Amino acid sequence: MKEKLPLGVMIFMGVLGFTGRFMSHPVSETFHGFLRNKMLVLISVFALVLGLGNLIIHHVNRIKGKGQFWPQSWVLLLGLGISTVIGIFGGVRAEGWLPTRIGDFAFDIQTLYFKVLIPLQSTLFALLAFYMASAAYRAFRARSVLAALLLLSAFVVMIGQVPLGAAVWPALPDISQWILEVPNTASQRGITLGVTLGVLATMLKILTGIERNWMGGRK
Numbered sequence: 001m002k003e004k005l006p007l008g009v010m011i012f013m014g015v016l017g018f019t020g021r022f023m024s025h026p027v028s029e030t031f032h033g034f035l036r037n038k039m040l041v042l043i044s045v046f047a048l049v050l051g052l053g054n055l056i057i058h059h060v061n062r063i064k065g066k067g068q069f070w071p072q073s074w075v076l077l078l079g080l081g082i083s084t085v086i087g088i089f090g091g092v093r094a095e096g097w098l099p100t101r102i103g104d105f106a107f108d109i110q111t112l113y114f115k116v117l118i119p120l121q122s123t124l125f126a127l128l129a130f131y132m133a134s135a136a137y138r139a140f141r142a143r144s145v146l147a148a149l150l151l152l153s154a155f156v157v158m159i160g161q162v163p164l165g166a167a168v169w170p171a172l173p174d175i176s177q178w179i180l181e182v183p184n185t186a187s188q189r190g191i192t193l194g195v196t197l198g199v200l201a202t203m204l205k206i207l208t209g210i211e212r213n214w215m216g217g218r219k
Helices: 004-022 026-064 070-090 109-139 145-160 163-168 172-181 183-207
Strands: none
Touching: 004 026, 004 183, 026 070, 070 109, 145 163, 145 172, 163 172, 172 183
């Protein structure tokens, strides 16, 4: 019963969620909207609690054991705690219980997002650009014709996306954009198609009860 009941509920809900996309009956559309707008939100809340709990436990254990990069764990936990307090008591646009300001900085989630998170993301991606360029230079080796084409296309795309490319050759940005829109898009669609077929195969295995690893590793 411990295996058959969750397996039966999963198969029933999976079939309803899958077939709801292909039925235009008002009852089916209403039920599918309930699953999408209510049940998924509820499941996401439980998933968020589990994820945060695992994150906190992992970094607390790292701090206790003085593991690798344990000072960064302090930064993460402090940032998580401060942003949580500001989100609960400061609100989205400083309309909460904590209207305190330091100059133009208001204690609310929107200010944290635009004045802290986005600048940090911009800095990180700016550093990643140089890291990716140096890694590509070290990793790419023109050992064959295909490797040489890959190296050449990567060089053209990177140079064509900066003003230096247009200064070297005016047609270089257009060539870079063509590589991104035509060959790159074609390969992405092939990868997406393969991933979609894999997802469908996995979904059918789960719905038919063949795949049961989600129940705790049982075959």
